[in-house]
Amino acid sequence: MGKLLEVKNLRIDFKTYGGEVHAVRGVNFEVKQGETIGIVGESGCGKSVTAKAIMKLLASPPARYKEGSITFNGKNLIEASEREMERIRGNEISMIFQDPMTSLNPTSKVGVQIMESVLKHNQISRKKAYNHALETLQLVGIPQPEKRMEQYPHEFSGGMRQRAMIAMALVCQPKLLIADEPTTALDVTIQAQILELMKDIQKQSETAIILITHDLGVVAEICDRVVVMYAGKVVESGTVLEIFQNPEHPYTKGLLKSVPRFDMDKSVPLSPIIGSPPDLFSPPKGCSFYPRCDYAMKICKDHDPEPEDVGNGQITACWLQHSMAKVMNTHTATNVGGGTKR
Amino acid sequence: MLKYVLHRFMWAIITLWATITITFIIMHSIPGDPFAKEGTMPESVYENLQRHYNLDKPKIVQYFFYLKQVALLDFGPSLKSKTLTVNDYIEKGFPVSFHLGAQAMIIAVFFGLILGVIASLYRKRWPDYTSMIIAIIGISVPSFVLATLLINFLAVKWSFFPVATWKSWSHTVLPSIALAMMPLAYIARLMRTSMIEVLNQDYILTAKAKGLRKNAVIIKHAIRNALMPVVTILGILTANVVTGSFVIEHIFGIPGIGEMFVKGIMNRDYPVILGSTVFYSAILIFLIFIVDVVYTWIDPRIKVTGASK
Ligand SMILES: Nc1ncnc2c1ncn2[C@@H]1O[C@H](COP(=O)(O)OP(=O)(O)O)[C@@H](O)[C@H]1O
Ligand code: SF4
Ligand SMILES: [Mg+2]
Numbered sequence: 015m016g017k018l019l020e021v022k023n024l025r026i027d028f029k030t031y032g033g034e035v036h037a038v039r040g041v042n043f044e045v046k047q048g049e050t051i052g053i054v055g056e057s058g059c060g061k062s063v064t065a066k067a068i069m070k071l072l073a074s075p076p077a078r079y080k081e082g083s084i085t086f087n088g089k090n091l092i093e094a095s096e097r098e099m100e101r102i103r104g105n106e107i108s109m110i111f112q113d114p115m116t117s118l119n120p121t122s123k124v125g126v127q128i129m130e131s132v133l134k135h136n137q138i139s140r141k142k143a144y145n146h147a148l149e150t151l152q153l154v155g156i157p158q159p160e161k162r163m164e165q166y167p168h169e170f171s172g173g174m175r176q177r178a179m180i181a182m183a184l185v186c187q188p189k190l191l192i193a194d195e196p197t198t199a200l201d202v203t204i205q206a207q208i209l210e211l212m213k214d215i216q217k218q219s220e221t222a223i224i225l226i227t228h229d230l231g232v233v234a235e236i237c238d239r240v241v242v243m244y245a246g247k248v249v250e251s252g253t254v255l256e257i258f259q260n261p262e263h264p265y266t267k268g269l270l271k272s273v274p275r276f277d278m279d280k281s282v283p284l285s286p287i288i289g290s291p292p293d294l295f296s297p298p299k300g301c302s303f304y305p306r307c308d309y310a311m312k313i314c315k316d317h318d319p320e321p322e323d324v325g326n327g328q329i330t331a332c333w334l335q336h337s338m339a340k341v342m343n344t345h346t347a348t349n350v351g352g353g354t355k356r
Numbered sequence: 357m358l359k360y361v362l363h364r365f366m367w368a369i370i371t372l373w374a375t376i377t378i379t380f381i382i383m384h385s386i387p388g389d390p391f392a393k394e395g396t397m398p399e400s401v402y403e404n405l406q407r408h409y410n411l412d413k414p415k416i417v418q419y420f421f422y423l424k425q426v427a428l429l430d431f432g433p434s435l436k437s438k439t440l441t442v443n444d445y446i447e448k449g450f451p452v453s454f455h456l457g458a459q460a461m462i463i464a465v466f467f468g469l470i471l472g473v474i475a476s477l478y479r480k481r482w483p484d485y486t487s488m489i490i491a492i493i494g495i496s497v498p499s500f501v502l503a504t505l506l507i508n509f510l511a512v513k514w515s516f517f518p519v520a521t522w523k524s525w526s527h528t529v530l531p532s533i534a535l536a537m538m539p540l541a542y543i544a545r546l547m548r549t550s551m552i553e554v555l556n557q558d559y560i561l562t563a564k565a566k567g568l569r570k571n572a573v574i575i576k577h578a579i580r581n582a583l584m585p586v587v588t589i590l591g592i593l594t595a596n597v598v599t600g601s602f603v604i605e606h607i608f609g610i611p612g613i614g615e616m617f618v619k620g621i622m623n624r625d626y627p628v629i630l631g632s633t634v635f636y637s638a639i640l641i642f643l644i645f646i647v648d649v650v651y652t653w654i655d656p657r658i659k660v661t662g663a664s665k
Binding site for chain 1: 557558559561562563564565566567568569570576577580581654655656657
């Protein structure tokens with residue numbers, strides 16, 4: 015499968031009154047055509063900023079693209095003009111946001127809001143655009159679509175609004191769909207329904223999906239690969255299978271131990287990661303997980319580990335993976351990791 | 357929707373009735389009467405006049421008498437002018453006052469919105485600062501001071517416009533500007549705040565994520581939502597324009613209802629005072645009613661709450 019999106023060494027700062035926030039500090043990942051990748055990590059680790067950066071939706075100022083490239087379909091979006099981005103947004107890459115209650119314009123009919131996208135990107139009549147919007151509403155499982163087209167967002171429930179948002183994002187059959195915590199603001203039962211819908215979309219269309227979430231259960235259910243972010247960096251990435259069975263990075267291990275999972279022994283108590291992520295105004299020089307890490311070594315404090323391929327395409331940024339450390343720390347790594355060592 | 361409008365209309369009528377009643381009570385509780393001043397008047401003439409205008413009847417009878425009159429849209433005779441009725445005054449003065457007020461409100465809304473939108477789009481840059489300086493001047497400088505300044509510079513010194521009176525369109529320019537500045541300033545400031553708030557909303561990001569051009573996002577998604585708080589204060593601002601017009605009409609010597617009202621108060625001319633108060637109240641209450649209806653039209657969420665009541 016061809017490469018659809020490649021994010022390379024992306025760095026983004028925000029200028030604020032308090033100083034510069036180094037929100038994204040060298041993020042690398044790629045998305046292949048039709049693939050679903052999950053981006054996970056605690057709140058504030060730069061997931062949304064990365065997502066908005068791909069769409070070039072960060073207002074600048076305060077945001078500044080400091081370094082790196084975002085290559086979509088062979089084109090570096092960082093260098094793309096606003097006109098080019100307008101053509102790509104909603105057409106080739108679309109986005110769904112976290113809160114469906116606030117993401118729709120309250121004074122505009124839902125149908126009109128969906129048609130807007132179609133009319134922007136296709137030279138077709140209003141009638142055709144209407145029909146197309148109607149079909150898409152049907153596709154995302156909204157009953158009585160004719161009636162719904164004429165209604166305003168406040169007449170929709172939370173789940174229905176998120177379906178409408180998904181319809182709006184899919185109406186132009188984009189190559190990439192970015193869903194930023196699409197279920198976080200919803201009730202549990204509705205979450206499951208929206209997730210089902212996402213799965214259907216995944217099966218029925220060629221659309222690649224970037225699913226941002228802090229729910230590892232969701233990732234396990236629908237993603238092919240996972241990117242784990244911490245304090246503006248990717249600390250580990252790999253296939254869902256590898257990440258869940260052989261997490262190498264202590265942060266990934268911590269995340270996995272802090273959420274209940276179907277494949278977990280019930281007797282193992284859940285243990286949240288103690289402490290909080292570092293201040294992004296002045297991020298630490300060494301490994302950003304150092305203050306919270308159970309495996310921390312001397313070198314971690316002042317030197318930041320480089321991402322390394324640990325096999326099977328799994329990439330981990332941790333000194334424990336360094337050839338030297340591996341020899342010295344084999345016993346600790348195997349003891350606490352829980353998984354089998356390669 | 358219709359139910360909501362009827363509901364609002366009923367409240368408008370009740371408010372109007374309350375205004376008439378309160379004005380009636382206040383006016384009659386102030387000592388003195390319209391003919392008392394003229395001490396040389398023979399007792400019999402005075403009594404005749406009292407009887408003629410029903411001033412000898414108990415207050416409550418006078419009150420109902422007046423309510424009936426108002427219901428028939430008859431505001432009675434002027435006590436001071438032997439020939440003109442209050443209705444005559446209104447018929448003569450209202451078109452002038454309406455012209456002045458409407459022109460001022462049009463200026464205020466049009467330029468206020470433009471300034472507010474520009475300020476919000478160029479936040480913390482010179483267009484923003486310029487707009488807000490205009491707004492601060494408009495809010496803090498009283499209209500009579502502004503009127504005097506306008507007359508002094510634009511009329512007396514540079515002779516762009518006539519100094520006073522109400523004859524041609526160029527006569528209307530300065531009083532309209534003087535009257536418009538205050539509401540213009542309020543609208544500009546409110547629109548700016550409202551736009552800034554709306555531009556930070558999630559649905560604006562959604563609109564951008566669709567690939568809409570910046571101008572399309574602003575026009576289709578931002579302005580309409582940002583207008584809502586502005587529409588709610590339009591009623592109050594119009595009320596301010598109406599009261600402000602008393603002063604402006606006086607300064608520029610404009611023969612509107614404001615002038616007539618001021619004279620009516622000086623002469624203790626009951627029917628004129630009551631008539632103009634009721635007339636102005638009716639206009640204001642009607643305006644607020646219109647604003648409510650317009651509001652439901654631009655904010656679809658209100659229809660549902662209104663209809664379910
Ligand atoms: N507009 C902004 N101005 C300043 N800082 C911002 C801005 N947007 C995001 N940030 C900062 O960037 C960091 C990452 O935020 P975000 O990507 O939203 O996290 P999350 O992973 O929860 O989605 C946070 O520390 C946040 O404070
Ligand atoms: S580099 Fe050191 S501190 Fe960072 S995660 Fe690995 S072991 Fe822990
Ligand atoms: Mg987020």
